[in-house]
Amino acid sequence: MKFYKCSCCGAIIATVIAAALALALPVLSKEEDFMPNQPDAIPSFLIIGTAKGGTTDLFAQLTAGVVNLDPDRPDPPFPHKSVKEPGLLSHGATVAAEMLPQKSHYMEYLRLLGHPCSDATNGNFQECLAANATKQFTLDATPTYYFHVLAPLYLRQLSSLSKIIMMIREPVQRAEVLYGHYVLAEGRWPDRSIDDLANDFFKAINTDNGVTAALQRAADCSSRDVFCLANSWRDINGLTLMDTLENKLFAGGLYNYALAVWRYHYFRPGRLLVMDSHAYFDRRVDAMDKVIRFLYGRPMLPSEQTLAASGGVWRKVAVRAVPKLILSAPVRQQLSEFYEQHVMRGLFQTLMDMRDEGAWMFGFNGERWNECPGFEEFNAATKSMH
Template sequence: MPALWPILRRQARRGNLNASQVFSLQRAFQQKPNWKRLDRWLKPLLTEAVRADDRQTAILQTGIWLRQMREFERAHHCLDLLNWRKARGQAFLQRGLVLQQLNQIDAAQKALRRSCRDGSSFAVASYHLGLLHRSTGEFDQAARWLLRSLKRDANPAHVHTVLQYCRCSDDMLRPIVRFYEQLHRRHPERALPLQQLSLYQQRQGDLIQAGKTAQKSVRLELGQRTSLLADEDLAPTPPDFLVLGVPKGGTTSLFAWLREHPQIWGHPRKELHFFDGDYHLGEAWYCAQFPRFQDGSGILRGEATPNVFSHPEAPARVTQLIPDVKTMVLLRDPLERAVSWVQHLQRLEGLEGSVESWLSQELESLQSLDADTLARSGRIGTGALQDSLYDIHLQRWRSSLPSSQQLLVISSERLFSQPSPQLSEVLGFLGLDSDPEPWMQAWVARNVNPGRRSTLPKSLESELRAFLQSHCQQSATETKESPVGWFE
């Protein structure tokens, strides 16, 4: 880069920089960032130093870079430099994404709708419109945009995932079911259309057909494992392992990585919410969600529903149905997890009110309860603090599982800071070769809140940490996280 500086300087003075050279400047800036200097030279650089025929590209590229750097105000000011009369769909898409981060919802909708006029950006812009409506609690409207995105491009699995978490009305279920029926007819070899169709048949109340559809879907796209399937006439069986939780603790990342292992079949929908919500659907429905392999195949099957860990009735339900099941729980700094959960609800479900107000209200309610009442209490507020009372939930699972060797407690912090030894421990716990290296390239942090962590008043934060510390002593020990690490 030092050798390029004289060249770039001469090009800039002549107004002859191109977009590729601006990208080189961005990479150099990241090595030694100075935002005050950037604020001074960014506008003249983009409007005077870049040649006219490359200016739109350079401005848009810089706006995208700033958005990725989470500098949303700066990205907004940068995109304002575009000639919007000549702007195309990608520019309006980026504008909408930035405006959404700045909480300018109406303006973001307008920009994303404008982006949809460009066929090349329609699928992505429709997806983000779906996310935007979901974030304001408009689930039917969100589902309509997500369906439009999928009708243009049905391949991205994350769009199907977002759609399944929209709490749609009964009327909205009908077009979704039609869409997945049509998608299955076009791609009968694919598992995903049938997996999703089964979900929506269940939501319509057609449990028998939902079970049949699910049982058919889990026998698709198994690759070489197809030859290890048991006879189709044999009754399905429950899974071999469960990832119990906690919400915003890293279960999505861990489960996605486990699914890459050739000796593991992980449910494509990840969260079935059987033991914590849909237990009434019955054992047959639940078992139908998993393929049955031949005895001795060595294939382990599992699912991950983060809310199961804190559900009062889940341990007894799990041990009754799967007495020899292996279970794992990821535990994260309890306050950081609680804050992240409220922010998650704000971002994805339109939860109103500040993080501070929710946590202070929940703290006030919980502090008045004794230990026995806390263990039996129903959901209070968002449940953010209750899900972080780890010792209560951990004791319930320890008491219910037949053997202490059936539960592995993992530190979320160490999983993400030192993934290899933690993943090795997970594989060993499951009885597999404990060397994770062949699959380490598949390890990615997923489902991370994109916004900054909300700042709490120091007095409230201290009070919250003291309360949570009194309910997380055993958990800190089991995760090998000293109380100082979580509660300093």
């Protein structure tokens, strides 16, 4: 049964580059133009996106010893023991003033990233950076960053030129898989089905006048009005709706609004790759080829290609399909209509704007997208560039 007006079961993406940062350059030269990595970018690379969207697998593809320590690797390696999800940029105790160079949270972030200067003293910190900047890359991979209001602001204090990979999956399936993860991996909600949580979420957004008004304001924003979208997400994020994990399970799928803060404050041409999670899982070799070209500006090494083709997927927990974990047809329909209004509408216009502004993309040309408005125009333009 099909619930979306847009048949988007493969994945959904709604990330964008700040309109104020758009440059009047030809699309082709911007989408595929490799931007050099900055030695002083902290972190060098950042993987953000929805939980259960492939961030763990991509992190492993980039840091596994077989590729990280490959003697044929022409790029600096990552730390020997990279830590996924340090999460400092979205930590509740993080203080903006302490994110400045050599302040306490800044140095803690260096330590979590495995940066060689995390133990440097005030006297030799600058010398350490100068000596080690080109010897090692750092990588942060944390799903919570993409919907956190302050994360892009904190990152901008650290570095304005870190490269970002966004990974987004279709929002209804995202909710199901994430719910299953919490139930099976963490033992949450033993007596409550996903239908129960979804019904409570709809009750919360339909009976709270403040939530209803905030969502309507967000829905009324143009996909090109980044300021409006960013302010709307700030308002939504400040509501009691976002106080519980149960509501975040569904509100976290509001990609258009949540990512507008990143779009407004941080994204730069040539330094953002937007990826459909399902396309990544289905075509991982092709996806990793895109990732490697985006990050390093070169073709894949044999070791990278072999790892990508291995077939294994790094997951924290295998999610089993049992009735409690699956939405019923009526609730799935209701959730689909909610995301149709707040996520799906204008999707390909957003993607086209992003591409014009210099974003790299992967995974939006499959048949599961072919009923979405703008699909043909978007992909016709893509074909004309090659």
